[in-house]
Amino acid sequence: MLWFETTKRLLRSWFTSIPLFVLLSLALGVAIATPLIPKPVIVTIPVSGTILAQAYVDDILDLLQDARDDNNIKAVVLRIDSPGGGVSATEQIYLDVLRVREQKPVVTSIGTIAASGGYYVAVASNFIYAEPTSQIGSIGAVVSIPESERLDEDLGTTGPFKAAGRSRRTVLSILEMVRQEFVETVMLQRGERLLLSDEELSQAQVYVGVESLKYGLIDDIGTRTAAIEKAANLAGIRDYEVVDLQPTGLPFPLFFGSSDLAALKAQTGLVPKYYYLYFEAE
Amino acid sequence: MKKSIAIAIRITIVLAGVLVVLLGRWFFFYDGSYNAPPTEMPNYESFMVPPAPISEFSDVYEEGKGVILIDLAHDNAFDKEELNVLILRLVSRGLTIKFLSAGDDLEEELLVENDEEEMTEEPSGEEGDLAEEPMNEGQTEEEEDLEEELPVTVAFIVISPQDEFSKDEKETVGKFVDEGGKLLLIADPPRYGEMNSLSLDFGLLFEPDYLYNMRENETNYKNIFVTEFKENDITEGLEKIALYTVGSISSANSSIAFVDGNTFSNMIETRKSLSPIALTQESKVLAIYDLTFITEPYNGILDNNHLISNVADWLMPAAEETEIK
Numbered sequence: 001m002l003w004f005e006t007t008k009r010l011l012r013s014w015f016t017s018i019p020l021f022v023l024l025s026l027a028l029g030v031a032i033a034t035p036l037i038p039k040p041v042i043v044t045i046p047v048s049g050t051i052l053a054q055a056y057v058d059d060i061l062d063l064l065q066d067a068r069d070d071n072n073i074k075a076v077v078l079r080i081d082s083p084g085g086g087v088s089a090t091e092q093i094y095l096d097v098l099r100v101r102e103q104k105p106v107v108t109s110i111g112t113i114a115a116s117g118g119y120y121v122a123v124a125s126n127f128i129y130a131e132p133t134s135q136i137g138s139i140g141a142v143v144s145i146p147e148s149e150r151l152d153e154d155l156g157t158t159g160p161f162k163a164a165g166r167s168r169r170t171v172l173s174i175l176e177m178v179r180q181e182f183v184e185t186v187m188l189q190r191g192e193r194l195l196l197s198d199e200e201l202s203q204a205q206v207y208v209g210v211e212s213l214k215y216g217l218i219d220d221i222g223t224r225t226a227a228i229e230k231a232a233n234l235a236g237i238r239d240y241e242v243v244d245l246q247p248t249g250l251p252f253p254l255f256f257g258s259s260d261l262a263a264l265k266a267q268t269g270l271v272p273k274y275y276y277l278y279f280e281a282e
Numbered sequence: 283m284k285k286s287i288a289i290a291i292r293i294t295i296v297l298a299g300v301l302v303v304l305l306g307r308w309f310f311f312y313d314g315s316y317n318a319p320p321t322e323m324p325n326y327e328s329f330m331v332p333p334a335p336i337s338e339f340s341d342v343y344e345e346g347k348g349v350i351l352i353d354l355a356h357d358n359a360f361d362k363e364e365l366n367v368l369i370l371r372l373v374s375r376g377l378t379i380k381f382l383s384a385g386d387d388l389e390e391e392l393l394v395e396n397d398e399e400e401m402t403e404e405p406s407g408e409e410g411d412l413a414e415e416p417m418n419e420g421q422t423e424e425e426e427d428l429e430e431e432l433p434v435t436v437a438f439i440v441i442s443p444q445d446e447f448s449k450d451e452k453e454t455v456g457k458f459v460d461e462g463g464k465l466l467l468i469a470d471p472p473r474y475g476e477m478n479s480l481s482l483d484f485g486l487l488f489e490p491d492y493l494y495n496m497r498e499n500e501t502n503y504k505n506i507f508v509t510e511f512k513e514n515d516i517t518e519g520l521e522k523i524a525l526y527t528v529g530s531i532s533s534a535n536s537s538i539a540f541v542d543g544n545t546f547s548n549m550i551e552t553r554k555s556l557s558p559i560a561l562t563q564e565s566k567v568l569a570i571y572d573l574t575f576i577t578e579p580y581n582g583i584l585d586n587n588h589l590i591s592n593v594a595d596w597l598m599p600a601a602e603e604t605e606i607k
Contacts, residue, residue, distance in 0.1 A: 018295065021292050021295040021296060021299070022295060022299055024296065024299070025295055025296040025297070025299020025300055025303075026300075026302070026303055028296065028299065028300050028303075029299055029300035029303025029304060030303050033303050033307045037308055037311065039311060040311050040312070075316075098321055101319070102318050102321055103316075103318065104316060105318075169334070169501075169579060172501050172502050172505075173331040173501050176331045176501050180328075181324060181329050184328075184329070185324055188322050188323075188324055199497060202503070203496060234316060235316050236313055236315045236316060237311055237312050237313070238312070239310060239311050
């Protein structure tokens with residue numbers, strides 16, 4: 001019985017000793033800290049090719065929503081390599097990037113090109129990086145003006161613009177409003193960083209990265225790595241994991257030639273479609 | 283009591299330990315927090331385009347006689363419907379519209395009838411030679427009178443030819459102008475063709491460019507205003523016209539309309555005085571580098587209708603004055 005009493009006393013002293021409690025509490029802390037404070041994540045989301053297919057846009061919007069809703073994700077890096085696309089498609093991405101930016105920093109890393117709609121998306125971010133020779137700008141829109149409506153007695157319509165929507169002249173007026181919106185958006189988002197006037201922006205010039213930095217279209221020269229570090233800095237994180245997200249769909253090809261535009265125009269038919277798009281003119 | 287204090291101490295130790303770990307992990311990962319910038323949205327209601335500056339217009343004209351020959355023989359890049367406004371002005375002035383198709387003899391259309399006119403105007407002291415010619419068999423007197431009264435070609439209109447004018451054709455047109463015929467050359471930058479093959483004979487060069495104004499324009503930067511004119515029959519009464527995707531015409535002192543200092547050429551960067559309208563050869567050759575302003579609804583903008591009427595007046599020989607409201 002003596003050995004039993006000795007062991008019991010020893011155990012009681014162990015369990016009542018302060019160092020043991022400290023060790024136990026640290027172990028408990030480690031156990032609950034991992035799920036409670038997970039390692040922060042920075043996600044990269046590509047916006048590449050010509051932004052036209054709604055399925056591709058939906059993929060990007062889903063990724064942006066995931067980034068916004070997931071508490072582990074602390075910052076987003078947009079990797080833009082796009083000459084733009086449809087006005088509607090571009091604006092959808094732009095508006096959702098703004099929503100993400102309200103909660104988490106968004107930093108853009110421009111690859112070969114962020115022109116027209118590609119740049120429209122970029123200005124929604126907190127900070128824009130580009131490479132020295134990235135092509136940036138082309139701020140403006142294009143529209144394929146529909147053919148005049150041909151009278152067709154086999155097609156009944158209730159009003160003169162039921163088939164075409166607007167007159168050819170009005171289409172140009174709307175194009176001007178689309179231009180105003182694009183320019184105003186750039187000026188608003190870039191603020192005092194921008195050194196180009198409304199008129200200069202409207203010329204829709206394409207600048208290389210170093211020029212863009214000089215004119216305040218971008219914030220710094222750098223690659224994806226610099227963008228990730230900047231995103232971490234803005235988010236206030238020093239150790240993090242980087243996850244590359246990928247949309248499931250494939251984008252349209254990156255460069256858009258005049259022949260592709262002619263094909264688009266042919267698809268347009270009576271209805272005008274507006275594009276924030278930089279394309280290779282004939 | 284001692285026991286409960288001991289328990290409290292132990293719990294505190296546990297909590298403190300956990301907290302230390304959590305804080306340690308937190309500070310390992312984070313060194314600050316994100317301050318989102320305010321999200322400003324554009325004032326979408328502010329985006330607007332001023333309404334089109336449509337002007338009321340009453341056509342005041344004199345009636346005349348003659349044929350206006352319109353070239354269709356050089357794969358000309360326009361639809362006849364695009365000339366409706368101009369043709370109506372010409373027809374209302376008593377002029378006859380005739381189209382020169384591929385295969386038609388340009389010399390016959392431009393010069394032969396003029397030669398006949400010259401013959402009828404010869405002061406012979408008696409009736410003209412034509413009147414003395416014997417009647418063809420089966421031809422009534424009325425038909426002969428009609429033939430005599432056939433109007434001559436008074437003007438030749440060439441619009442955006444895509445085929446070059448041959449040497450013979452250029453000589454014919456040159457002779458037509460020398461003999462008093464009017465030549466109207468209209469091109470349009472989007473359908474830039476072979477106009478220079480003819481216009482250069484009259485010292486006019488249609489540049490392969492377009493003019494634009496980013497500061498003040500008619501809905502689009504390629505739709506420019508022209509407010510500076512040299513006084514003559516074509517520009518009489520004009521204050522401001524709008525031209526739609528217009529190019530510049532280079533000439534030696536023949537320009538009659540000039541763009542302002544904020545209007546530029548997409549190609550010509552060194553020259554400042556750019557002009558889309560020129561008048562030369564003793565005011566017998568008029569060149570305009572825009573077709574759109576003649577078409578609906580662009581003819582109704584500013585003084586465009588006035589310019590079209592001036593062109594119509596210029597194309598015809600003068601006679602009595604009429605007014606249409």
